[in-house]
Structure formats: structure tokens, C-alpha cells
Amino acid sequence: MYPSDYRYTKEHEWIKVEGAAGTIGITEYAQEELGDVVFVELPKVGAQLKTGQSLGTIESVKAVSEIFSPVAGEVTETNAALADAPEKINQDPHGAAWLIKVRLADPKEAAGLMDAAAYQAYIAEKAKEHSA
């Protein structure tokens, strides 16, 4: 479910690092919490992102959520397919529905984030809080 070569944030973003390039999206847990996604607003190519900075918003039927950048870097590409098919975020959040690609300011930065096992333990804890 949660790819082992991705890194994860507490705000439920993922990042896949290949050299100096990073691909960023939201997690399965996040899409499940949001429900039906109806609109996505992404940054412009060339935008400089700081770690933790808002990179855009995802609107579902019931709520709007900000997406925070897991790392610092420059936006090199955004997923144009999401403009007409935002529901892809519900269908394939870890794959086809990636949000943006960045050139990493520090290729090692993402290593400090949670790995898949740590993230799964983190959301299991969240689920317990929910049901409590």
C-alpha cells in the first residue's frame, strides 16, 4: 500500500527522490480522509518552495486542505492531468495522481522524513485517536 521507496510527512504528503529530482503527492490515508476530490490548485513551474511551505490546495466535496512541501526546491513540473480529472487523486494517489516534481535544494533532505513503516505506524496511531 505505502511504497517503501517513498518518504512521508506528518501532514500526509509523500515524496519520491531520484537523484536531485523529487516527485510529491498526497497519501492514500489523506485521500481517504478528504473524500471525493473536486479541485486541485498547484504552484507554477519555477516557483521556489521552502520546506513546510504551502504548495497548493486540494478541495474535496466536504473540505479544502492545504498541501505542504515536504522539502525545499524549485517546481519543475506540475501534473496537468489533475485539472480535468481531480478524482484521480482518489483513485491513484501514490501513482498517476502525483502533484508536482521539484529540483531538490538538498537531495539528502528527504532522508529525514518518515519511511513507509514509520508512516504506517503513525497513521495507525491516528486511527486509534479517531475511534477513541
Add this chain to the structure above:
Amino acid sequence: MVNFGGWDMPLEYSGILSEHEAVRTRAGLFDVSHMGEIEVRGPGALELVQWVTCNNAAKLNIGQAQYSGLMTAKGTFVDDLLVHKMSDTHYLLCVNASNQDADFAHIVASNKFDAKAENTGSRYSQLAIQGPRAKEILQRLTPVSLDSIHYYHFTFGKVDGVECLIARTGYTGEDGFEIYFDPEFSEKLWNALLAAGQSAGMIPCGLGARNTLRMEAGMCLYGHEIDETTTPWEAGLGWICKPDKGAFLGSEVLVQQKQAGIERKLIGFEMLDKRIGRDGYPILIAGREAGRVTSGGPAPFLRKNIGMAYVPPKSSGIGTEIEISIRGQAASARIIALPFYKRP
């Protein structure tokens, strides 16, 4: 699950969009047992109902229901409700869950008549079967001829062997029924109805779809379009406000306001921008804040983003272009007629 007026309720089952679609095109089943019930009995029952509500309950026949407002002395809403006439001396009021205790206290405090009010919410479960195929589905489980129950009327009869009050009412903009019964049979009836509706494509629906459906149908939600600061005239609910019936709580203020004119009016809008104007966002007219969005979000069946808001009457004309401040940026929208959706 979300906490709603003390009840743990699912926001969605299969997803708000698919549930919304089911109700518009087939049918949906809602557990609305959280809704409150208050019963008024006695020789003065009608007088008490007439005194605390703004619609004319004297017009009701036995077995008929009406949408109404529970009024403060200022002519504003304590709650909105359905008044069911059970007999000449017995009325059943169906009220919002979160207001039930305040409503009951207000009715008791206003009772100067030969009548007795009782808070009976815990004696009823309520299920809503809504959508174009609702009648056909419910008919499979009851000997009562549902065709004989007209819109906003009710009768008593068995559903899957359980004694129910069967009302042709709802909060979705579709045809449908709301059934009231002893909570002991909640699980049994929920399961029986779901099974009976499966072949017709009925699915369980949560609070999320309940909200998008009522919004698309332009219906008010307490705490959003109406509250203790809004009057029926402002909320576009003049059709349930009948000062001609005689004095009631707030009627003098309401007559005055009708003569003097209102200072704000509830309107419907559609977004011209791709973004969504949501509850609480400021409305801008000529760049200045002129009101707030009361409810806003996607209208899944109409495939656009809509909302309701209060604006000054001079800026409330159909077609007026307005702006909504969305996270600090102005997004354009246009005032359109309410309701947004009317069933064919």
C-alpha cells in the same frame, strides 16, 4: 464518524458524490434518528403551536405536515421544524437534533395555554428513503398504499411488520418518505430497507450527501442560513411566515420589518471561478465586504460550485456579479435563482 449534536454519525458511506447521485437518480437511505421530536397535546395544543411558530398550523388537516419556524420574540429563528397534525389536540414537531433541548425549553417557557409539551426524541428512530425510486422500494415492505399519501402528508401503517408513522417529506429535493418508529426496530428496518432497495440501486447515505442535496435544492440549514439573528423575510421564507393568522412570538417585529423593508436578503450564487466559495467566506460587492457565504460547495448533480449568502437587497438581483474572497483572493460568482435544483 463525526459527532453531530451528540450523535456519532457517518459523514459518508461510499462517498458523497456517489451517494448524492444515487438520491437524484435512484434512491438513498438516511438514518436521521438524531432528529428531535417534541409533542404538544391538550385542548390548547393548536394555540400553543400557533403562538410559537410562524406558519399557520390552523390550516393543517389531520395527517398533514407543514414546514415552519420556531420563533423568538424578535421574529428570528430558534429553529426550523416540521409540524405534523396528529389530531385536533395533538401535534408532533420534528426539530433539529442540536436544538432539541433549547426548543423544548422555549416552548415550555412560552406555554400559557391549556396544553402540555413533551420532549419525546428518545422514543423515535427516523429513517429517510429519498429519490425517484423511494416509493417503489418502500412499497415492497408496506401494505399502505403510498400513492395515497400526498406530498407533506402522513399516515400510520406497518413497514416490514413494524408500526410506523409514514410521512411523504424529506430534505433532499426529491420525492421520498420519512418514517418514524420505536428505536427498538432501528437495525431491523435499516437492514430490511437496504435489502429491499438493493435491486433498485438504493445505497446508504450520510450527513455529507444530506448537506449537498439540501444545498442543491436551496433548502435552509439551521446555523447556516437561519439562526437567532435572521428573520423569515430575510431568509426567503416569507411563504412560511403568516402574521395574518393572528399574533405569535415575534409577529409584531415581523410585520414592522415587512413594512420597513429588509436590510439583507438570502441569495443563491454560482461560481464563475473554478475555486469553491465555502461557508463563512466574505462576499465582496464592488470590492467591499457585503456579507458572508452561509453554505457553499460543489453541487454534484448540477456539476458546478454553488452557495447561498446574505447580501444587501439592492445588490441581490438575479444576474448580479459578485466576488467571493477565497483565501485572500477575489473569485467571481454570479447571483442565480433559488432553488438551484428542482426535480423534474
